Amino acid sequence: MATALVVSTLIPSNAEKEKCEATSQKIVRPEAYIKHPLQNNDSSLNCRWALWFFKNDKSKTWQANLRLISKFDTVEDFWALYNHIQLSSNLMSGCDYSLFKDGIEPMWEDERNRRGGRWLITLSKQQRRADLDRFWLETLLCLVGEAFDDHSDDVCGSVINVRAKGDKIAIWTTDYENKEAITHIGRVYKERLGVPPKVIIGYQSHADTATKSGSTTKNKFVA
Numbered sequence: 001m002a003t004a005l006v007v008s009t010l011i012p013s014n015a016e017k018e019k020c021e022a023t024s025q026k027i028v029r030p031e032a033y034i035k036h037p038l039q040n041n042d043s044s045l046n047c048r049w050a051l052w053f054f055k056n057d058k059s060k061t062w063q064a065n066l067r068l069i070s071k072f073d074t075v076e077d078f079w080a081l082y083n084h085i086q087l088s089s090n091l092m093s094g095c096d097y098s099l100f101k102d103g104i105e106p107m108w109e110d111e112r113n114r115r116g117g118r119w120l121i122t123l124s125k126q127q128r129r130a131d132l133d134r135f136w137l138e139t140l141l142c143l144v145g146e147a148f149d150d151h152s153d154d155v156c157g158s159v160i161n162v163r164a165k166g167d168k169i170a171i172w173t174t175d176y177e178n179k180e181a182i183t184h185i186g187r188v189y190k191e192r193l194g195v196p197p198k199v200i201i202g203y204q205s206h207a208d209t210a211t212k213s214g215s216t217t218k219n220k221f222v223a
């Protein structure tokens, strides 16, 4: 924060005025009480993020099972929310968390996701205990910390799927044809998670995921 606020108290006029003024002025640093805003390079959206929760209730449609939990736009409010909610590894199978830029719904149908795709991290069952929570936290920090430089603009959000068959974490980007942004994001993301170089992660378009017939979707990019 650039300038410190100076709060002065009324000083009686006397010989010691100057000395008194110096000692009675309190320097109040804005850092002490102003929360730290999250950065966002994207000029079309502000720096606010929204956390969503999905609970699988088979009597409802997919969209009806999706609920907004809360929005935040400061470092402090991010941690307050993160510390308040259940760790992913404690969620029931079938549940998701999604963190998306405010204004983008965590679904394929949103205008900013329609032509997009995702970097997908698939985890083995053993990784739920070893890696799931720290991978998800690192993913969140990549997003709110704008870890992908100028290409952070292409990021829409991230999703964690807690599933009995194996958990998944993904970063969703807005344009599956933006090779430069996608490859940069994939490279940085893999590094940040500490995924070994020999382990290959794939990027798939939502269009392919939504229309897939088998259990796998073809990769448009790999990292």
Ligand code: MGP
Pocket: 062, 063, 106, 107, 108, 109, 161, 163
């Ligand atoms: P899922 O929850 O992403 O993965 O999609 P899961 O449960 O591991 O299943 P799998 O098919 O990947 O093995 C499960 C189903 O939820 C999809 O087949 C869709 O029917 C529905 N679904 C998921 N997403 C992300 C969307 C979405 O964005 N929009 C709509 N309309 N349905 C979705």
